[in-house]
Amino acid sequence: MSVRTTIEIVNARQNNLKNVSVEIPRDRLTVITGVSGSGKSSLAFDVVYGEGQRRFLDSISTFAKSRISQLKKAKVDYVRGLSPVIAIEQKKGNNNPRSNVGTVTDINDYLRLLFATVGTGSCPVCGHPLCQRSATQLAERIGQLPVGTVVELRAPVSRPFGEDYSYVFHQLREKGFKNLIVDEEAFSLADKRELDETREYRIELLIDRFTLRHDRFIQLAKSIEAAMLALDEDIFLKIEIPSGAPEGFYDGFGCPDHHFALFEMQPFHFSFNTPASACHTCMGVGLSYVVEPRFLVVAPERSIARGALKNTVFNASPAGMQSYRGVQMYSLSQKYGFSLDTPFRDLPKYIQDILFFGTKGEPIEMLHPPYAKKKNWSTGRTRPFVGIATEMESWYRHYIRRSSTTEAFEPEFIRECMIERVCPECGGARLKKQRLSVKEGGEDIDRLSQMQLQKLLAFLE
Numbered sequence: 001m002s003v004r005t006t007i008e009i010v011n012a013r014q015n016n017l018k019n020v021s022v023e024i025p026r027d028r029l030t031v032i033t034g035v036s037g038s039g040k041s042s043l044a045f046d047v048v049y050g051e052g053q054r055r056f057l058d059s060i061s062t063f064a065k066s067r068i069s070q071l072k073k074a075k076v077d078y079v080r081g082l083s084p085v086i087a088i089e090q091k092k093g094n095n096n097p098r099s100n101v102g103t104v105t106d107i108n109d110y111l112r113l114l115f116a117t118v119g120t121g122s123c124p125v126c127g128h129p130l131c132q133r134s135a136t137q138l139a140e141r142i143g144q145l146p147v148g149t150v151v152e153l154r155a156p157v158s159r160p161f162g163e164d165y166s167y168v169f170h171q172l173r174e175k176g177f178k179n180l181i182v183d184e185e186a187f188s189l190a191d192k193r194e195l196d197e198t199r200e201y202r203i204e205l206l207i208d209r210f211t212l213r214h215d216r217f218i219q220l221a222k223s224i225e226a227a228m229l230a231l232d233e234d235i236f237l238k239i240e241i242p243s244g245a246p247e248g249f250y251d252g253f254g255c256p257d258h259h260f261a262l263f264e265m266q267p268f269h270f271s272f273n274t275p276a277s278a279c280h281t282c283m284g285v286g287l288s289y290v291v292e293p294r295f296l297v298v299a300p301e302r303s304i305a306r307g308a309l310k311n312t313v314f315n316a317s318p319a320g321m322q323s324y325r326g327v328q329m330y331s332l333s334q335k336y337g338f339s340l341d342t343p344f345r346d347l348p349k350y351i352q353d354i355l356f357f358g359t360k361g362e363p364i365e366m367l368h369p370p371y372a373k374k375k376n377w378s379t380g381r382t383r384p385f386v387g388i389a390t391e392m393e394s395w396y397r398h399y400i401r402r403s404s405t406t407e408a409f410e411p412e413f414i415r416e417c418m419i420e421r422v423c424p425e426c427g428g429a430r431l432k433k434q435r436l437s438v439k440e441g442g443e444d445i446d447r448l449s450q451m452q453l454q455k456l457l458a459f460l461e
C-alpha cells in the first residue's frame with residue numbers, strides 16, 4: 001500500500017459547505033481562500049481538524065474521554081489521509097488582568113498533565129517526599145502485612161480559611177461520612193458534639209477499617225479504590241495500622257512518621273475551575289473580599305449608642321439596642337470597660353479592634369442592659385464573639401458558596417463594605433494548598449504557570 005500524499009475530503013456539508021469534495025496535498029503549506037461565509041473555517045477546523053481530533057479521541061480510554069469535551073462528528077461522507085492534527089486558531093486576547101501566558105494559551109493544560117503524571121507530593125505534616133501510588137500498589141504493600149492486622153484508611157480534613165468546625169462537619173455529613181478521628185480519638189458525626197472553635201485540632205476522616213485476610217487481595221484493592229473515589233477532593237490517604245506497622249513498612253511508600261501516602265493524580269486535580277481542586281476561600285478566583293472596618297463607621301464623632309456604625313451593621317434605635325447585637329455591644333462594653341456613649345473615634349484602638357475582629361476566643365457573658373425592657377433570649381448565656389467584620393466576611397462566603405447552586409440573595413450591604421485583596425489562603429494561586437504541595441523540579445504548578453515562556457521552556461528541558 002502506498003502512503004497517501006493527499007488528504008481527501010468527500011461531500012463536506014458542514015455549516016455553509018455545499019457538498020464540497022477536495023483533495024489537499026500533504027506536507028505542504030495550503031491556503032484556503034474564499035469570500036466571507038463561504039465555509040473556509042468550516043473546512044479547516046470542523047472537517048479536517050474536527051475529524052482528526054475525533055479519531056484520536058476514539059483511541060483513548062473512556063475515562064480520559066469523559067474529561068474532554070467531545071467533538072461532534074463533522075457532516076462529511078469521509079476524510080481520508082489524516083494523521084494526528086494540530087490547530088492553531090486566531091485568538092482574541094482577553095483583558096482579564098489575572099490571565100498569564102499559561103492560561104491564555106493552552107500551556108496550563110499541559111502543565112496539569114505534567115503534574116498529574118510526574119509531580120511528587122510531600123507529607124502534609126512534615127514535608128517528607130511522597131511518590132504517587134496506585135490503588136494496586138498500595139494494596140500490594142498492605143497485603144504483605146500479617147493476616148489479622150487491622151488497617152485503617154484515613155484522610156486529613158482541613159478547615160477552610162475563616163470557617164468554623166460546625167461548617168466543616170455539616171459538609172462531611174452531607175457527603176455521608178460518619179466517623180472522624182480528632183486528635184487521635186474517635187469522634188462520631190452522628191453525635192451533635194461541638195469542638196472549641198478557637199482551638200486547632202488534628203482532624204481525620206476514617207474512611208474504612210478492616211482486618212486483613214489472606215485470600216482477599218482483590219477486596220483490599222477495591223477498598224482502597226473506593227477510598228480514593230470517596231475522597232474526590234483529596235490526594236492524600238493515611239494508612240494507619242493501629243497495632244503498629246512493622247519496621248520499614250512505610251519505606252518508599254508513605255511518610256514513616258505520619259503514614260500519609262499520595263494517590264495517583266489526574267489533570268483535574270490541578271484545575272482551579274474544578275470546585276474540588278479550587279482554593280476554598282476564593283473559589284479559584286485568587287482574590288477575596290475582606291470587610292474594611294473604615295467603611296463600617298459612618299459617623300466617628302458619634303458614639304455606638306448614637307449611630308456611629310453603619311445602620312445595616314448595627315441599628316442604634318431603641319429596638320436595636322435591645323436586639324441580640326445591642327445586648328452583645330452592652331456586654332462587650334462591660335467586659336472591656338468602655339462606654340457605648342463615648343464617641344467612636346475616642347475609643348482606644350484595641351477596643352475598636354475587638355469590635356471589628358473579635359475577642360480572640362475570649363467568651364462573652366451576655367448581660368441584661370439596664371436600658372432594655374425585655375429580656376433577650378441570649379441573656380445569661382456565654383457566647384463567642386468573632387467581631388463584626390469577621391462575621392460579615394463569613395456570611396459573605398456562605399453566600400458565595402450557595403450562589404453557585406441556588407438563587408441566593410446578594411448581601412449588598414456587606415459587599416459595599418468590602419475591598420478586594422489577594423486571597424489570604426492561596427496567595428492568588430487559586431488552588432488548594434495540598435495541590436500546591438505537589439512539586440515538579442521543586443516548583444508548584446502556579447509558579448510554573450507564572451514563569452516567562454523562555455524560562456519555563458528552559459526549566460522543562
Ligand SMILES: [Zn+2]
Pocket residue numbers: 123124125126127128255256257258259
Ligand atoms: Zn510526615
Ligand SMILES: [Zn+2]
Pocket residue numbers: 279280281282283284285286287423424425426427428429430431
Ligand atoms: Zn484562594
